Amino acid sequence: NAGVTQTPKFQVLKTGQSMTLQCAQDMNHNSMYWYRQDPGMGLRLIYYSASEGTTDKGEVPNGYNVSRLNKREFSLRLESAAPSQTSVYFCASSDVWTLYNEQFFGPGTRLTVL
Amino acid sequence: TQLLEQSPQFLSIQEGENLTVYCNSSSVFSSLQWYRQEPGEGPVLLVTVVTGGEVKKLKRLTFQFGDARKDSSLHITAAQPGDTGLYLCAPFRTGANNLFFGTGTRLTVIP
Numbered sequence: 001n002a003g004v005t006q007t008p009k010f011q012v013l014k015t016g017q018s019m020t021l022q023c024a025q026d027m028n029h030n031s032m033y034w035y036r037q038d039p040g041m042g043l044r045l046i047y048y049s050a051s052e053g054t055t056d057k058g059e060v061p062n063g064y065n066v067s068r069l070n071k072r073e074f075s076l077r078l079e080s081a082a083p084s085q086t087s088v089y090f091c092a093s094s095d096v097w098t099l100y101n102e103q104f105f106g107p108g109t110r111l112t113v114l
Numbered sequence: 115t116q117l118l119e120q121s122p123q124f125l126s127i128q129e130g131e132n133l134t135v136y137c138n139s140s141s142v143f144s145s146l147q148w149y150r151q152e153p154g155e156g157p158v159l160l161v162t163v164v165t166g167g168e169v170k171k172l173k174r175l176t177f178q179f180g181d182a183r184k185d186s187s188l189h190i191t192a193a194q195p196g197d198t199g200l201y202l203c204a205p206f207r208t209g210a211n212n213l214f215f216g217t218g219t220r221l222t223v224i225p
Contacts, residue, residue, distance in 0.1 A: 004156070033212060042217035043157070043202070058212065090156050100145045100164070100206050101213055105156030 001026050004106035006091050012112045013081045021076040021109050023091030031094045032074035033058075033103065034066060036087040043090065049074055081113045117141075120203060120216040128224050130192050135219040137203030138185045144207055146186050148177055151200040151218070193223045 004025045013019060025032065034046040035058075045058030049068040063085060065077045074093075078085060088110050092103040118139045127133055137146070145164045149157035161170050163179035163186060170177045174197075176189040190197055200220050204213040 035215075040217060043215040045212055048212055092156075100147065100162050102147060102159050102162060103157075103213060105158070107156050108154075 003027065004091055004093055004104055006106035006109050008109060010110050012114065014114050015082060017081050018079050019081065021089055023075065023106060024073045025093040026072065027093060027104065029093035029095050033092040034076045035090045035092065036060065037090060038087050046076065083113045085111065086113045087111060118205065118214060118216045120219050122219060124220050126222040126224065127193055129194060132191050133193060134187055134189045135201055136187050137216055139205060142183050143205035146179060147204045147206065148188055149202040149204060151202060157202055195223045195225050197221060198223050
């Protein structure tokens, strides 16, 4: 099992460009999440999908959109990138049937917006 | 708004030393998770503590959940360079849809 995979690993964008970050999991988990990690800020939730067909905003959703394509895949889109979106982005998944929402993370996408 | 504080923010120690890091909150939680994040990687779950006063051991790592379920500690005995990383605590409330992560303690173990 690959667990949670993310593509790309690194990306450099210019202000105003758009891109989609891809995430897939092979653990048959129902819930998936997108976080961003900035120095001194910890992991902050952008969007999550509790189950296929549903998405909800997290703590910092502005400037992002998501698509839960199917049970395996959850993508994050930046429509018009800004320097403030320079960050490391992590996708995670969890099994809705666990009591404590223990999450499994991908390796991250390091995004720089110039 | 829940407040979650991890301390210390940074810790640099020599191989073989012992250390304790803390996770404190003003809120009560049903459970709490600890994750370790190595440089360039995503966080990896270490343990979940559930019961107030609970102690769990994972080799040289000892995790404790406070009696009031507002705080937790992680003690590492005889630290090794492989323990280097960012240690994150993530409390969980029953019925919540997601976790809330602390800012972490960045540990460096010098050989």
